[in-house]
Amino acid sequence: MTDAILQARGLSKTFAGFSAVSNIDLDVERGSIHALIGPNGAGKTTVFNLLTRFITPSAGSIVYDGTDITRAKPTDIANRGMVRSFQISAIFPHLSVLDNVRVALQRHLGLSYHFWRSNKVLDSTNERAMALLKEVGLAEFAGTTAVELAYGRKRALEIATTLALDPKLMLLDEPTQGMSAEDVGKVTALIRQVAADRTILMVEHNLKVVSTLADKITVLNRGEILAEGPYAQVSKDPAVMEAYMGSAEVAHG
């Protein structure tokens, strides 16, 4: 028996007659790095949005850590320790780097509706915020306005903010998308580092990243699962090679 932190059964989503995702079964094992790959339009982001409850499935069920979350609100599942990132950089652009992390940290304080208190009460989170920034290599940018960071650093900040919630399960939507080779290396190392004591499910386009990082890969094509297993196995699957690898080899050299 496997210990799945996230379990989807028969997950389907139809948009006005068009079946974007159909009948997906997914088991994300606790403590693993699980990657979801597939060509453009394969339904990766849709699956992601379904799992994080940003959209509602047409059929199927999702169980997270023993609780059925098929009908839960995105906010609720975030509070249960399942936190996602976005394809487009999910930062608060006009807040300082430090404040970006503080926004996430203040959740645990339970003061967020206290409009009558000074925000000095939030200073208790500064130490933890700085520690997180150090972890992702952004300590020296604490005072910088987030929008001014280079792209790779924005992603690092996003990861620091997500880590601030101490999530049990982190969902990363294309964490290396649009990055230079150097940044890809940095973010990959960062993901491996933060995966040490948590589970990660990531959508990824870049096969190189996935091959060295993921314990298990699920390949999607046209909204269905094509193959599943470790990279060595999946990459040799003829169906995968035909649907994905061929085009991927062109795209990624």
Added chain:
Amino acid sequence: MNKVFWVLLIVLGLAAPWLTYPVFAMKLLCFALFACAFNLLLGYVGLLSFGHAAFFGGAAYITGHVITAWGFGPLPGILTGTLFAMMLGAIFGALAIRRQGIYFAMITLALAQIIFFLALKLPFTGGENGLQGIPRGTLLGVFDLNEPITMYYFVFAVFMVGFLIIYRTIHSPFGQILTAIRENEPRARSLGYNVERFKLIAFTLSATLAGTAGATKAVIFQFASLTDVHWQMSGEVVLMTLLGGMGTLFGPIAGAAAVITLQDELASFGSWVQVAIGGIFVVCVLLFRRGFVGELARLVKAKSS
């Protein structure tokens, strides 16, 4: 720079009755509070309400009514009007906050038009004439508010309390999350914040303080009229906030001061006032988009860095 503004605000606030005539200063403070309350929503949550006249005018009518018909004193009267605006704000907010942008603006406008209609038709409002002759009364049984200077300092105190509440809200844990929501709403949601509840609380706070401004206005001028609940009033407060600089603490005060002063100075030209203000607004939007205070803050920041 904010320190300079604080000092300026308090010094000018205390000296105002000797610099200009009290009624003008009081009117200015009322609209400044109204604009500050509106700015809490527009500048710090990013929601453009086009129905804030309902809270301003609604509170003015309620305050006028409880003072005239039920014999309330000025302070309980203003508090009743404020409480009414708070309840109205919670209802409007609950109906409107799930929509965004133009739809949010349209819903708030439509709801405010209902209040306008009620102000016209309900038996206690005086219809076209409005509520006239609201007595100013005595504050706490000691201070005679018919004395202009006494009345002025009472209004100044009300304004400062309202302004400090707004200041505190912006610089609170709650305000921090409001800014985060304005900056990136899906991200705030994914971090586990109940965005709707934050918006509703902010909307209600904004409506409440807009109500305080309207209620105080009713006591100063001793009347509540359809002008207070008209959609033009909702438009005026947008104008004040944008002119002064939305999302800045002191901007709305400067904006309100500019608009009220112009209206006052140009009053002899009749409806040409609107043309002049419209022209100034266009020039301001084209030349300094951040508003007076917003541009000033940017200049100071550029110089210091």
